[in-house]
Amino acid sequence: xxxxxxxxxxxxxxxxxxxxxxxxxxxxxxxxxxxxxxxxxxxxxxxxxxxxxxxxxxxxxxxxxxxxxxxxxxxxxxxxxxxxxxxxxxxxxxxxxxxxxxx
Amino acid sequence: xxxxxxxxxxxxxxxxxxxxxxxxxxxxxxxxxxxxxxxxxxxxxxxxxxxxxxxxxxxxxxxxxxxxxxxxxxxxxxxxxxxxxxxxxxxxxxxxxxxxxxxxxxxxxxxxxxxxxxxxxxxxxxxxxxxxxxxxxxxxxxxxxxxxxxxxxxxxxxxxxxxxxxxxxxxxxxxxxxxxxxxxxxxxxxxxxxxxxxxxxxxxxx
Numbered sequence: 001x002x003x004x005x006x007x008x009x010x011x012x013x014x015x016x017x018x019x020x021x022x023x024x025x026x027x028x029x030x031x032x033x034x035x036x037x038x039x040x041x042x043x044x045x046x047x048x049x050x051x052x053x054x055x056x057x058x059x060x061x062x063x064x065x066x067x068x069x070x071x072x073x074x075x076x077x078x079x080x081x082x083x084x085x086x087x088x089x090x091x092x093x094x095x096x097x098x099x100x101x102x103x
Numbered sequence: 104x105x106x107x108x109x110x111x112x113x114x115x116x117x118x119x120x121x122x123x124x125x126x127x128x129x130x131x132x133x134x135x136x137x138x139x140x141x142x143x144x145x146x147x148x149x150x151x152x153x154x155x156x157x158x159x160x161x162x163x164x165x166x167x168x169x170x171x172x173x174x175x176x177x178x179x180x181x182x183x184x185x186x187x188x189x190x191x192x193x194x195x196x197x198x199x200x201x202x203x204x205x206x207x208x209x210x211x212x213x214x215x216x217x218x219x220x221x222x223x224x225x226x227x228x229x230x231x232x233x234x235x236x237x238x239x240x241x242x243x244x245x246x247x248x249x250x251x252x253x254x255x256x257x258x259x260x261x262x263x264x265x266x267x268x269x270x271x272x273x274x275x276x277x278x279x280x281x282x283x284x285x286x287x288x289x290x291x292x293x294x295x296x297x298x299x300x301x302x303x304x305x306x307x308x309x
Binding site: 003006010013014017020021023026029030032033036037040043044047050051052056059062063066067069070073074077078 | 176
């Protein structure tokens with residue numbers, strides 16, 4: 001059962017890769033990167049159970065947290081163009097996201 | 104599952120992960136779209152982290168995921184926003200000498216790997232002399248369950264302390280070179296005589 005699940009996850013990783021290669025917009029690639037991170041989390045968990053020693057399950061939990069945080073960081077970067085927001089209110093002096101950024 | 108089945112499954116996982124690594128690397132070289140390259144480098148780090156877990160190097164895998172997929176993706180994005188979105192097309196002529204040198208060096212490197220011991224070989228130098236001594240002595244000398252942690256933090260603790268100090272000093276130097284304004288997100292600092300420094304930052308964010 002775990003072997004079949006692992007094979008399915010590997011195929012899903014390949015599909016996420018295709019979306020990351022093809023694009024075409026920025027959000028497609030962000031989504032592909034995020035879903036690829038999720039697939040990695042599941043794959044690491046499955047590899048533990050496949051080998052009969054799920055000791056590294058906490059590693060995949062940490063990966064899930066990291067994946068979430070880095071997606072937030074990427075999206076925040078595109079919204080505010082910087083990692084630190086001024087306290088005057090969101091986007092008071094930061095340029096808004098523009099349509100020309102989406103290719 | 105029996106041991107042979109587990110080994111076969113692991114081999115298949117490794118082969119698929121390495122194939123995807125090659126695919127990602129190929130697309131990173133071919134693509135001219137810088138944002139796609141940044142995202143693909145994050146995916147490359149995740150793939151190699153999964154491969155490290157498959158090789159039982161969990162600590163290396165975690166560093167790779169945290170630094171490669173997390174921090175350096177954001178740093179590359181920060182660098183990308185200061186430049187254009189697309190790489191300029193390079194019209195390169197075919198140079199057979201460069202190809203020949205690359206093929207020769209690659210062949211020599213592959214030939215050199217033939218002398219290396221097989222993966223997990225018990226008679227390999229890394230597993231037979233000092234490595235075996237650490238495996239035997241860590242339990243009673245340091246009493247830390249993870250041997251890699253024991254070696255890093257105790258057996259070579261002074262070395263690790265030195266490394267940490269070097270990296271901390273380097274980080275301090277970078278922050279002092281870039282100035283306080285860049286640490287606060289590129290806003291100009293309104294100290295006396297600082298106004299002309301803000302121009303470069305404003306240009307970068309426009």
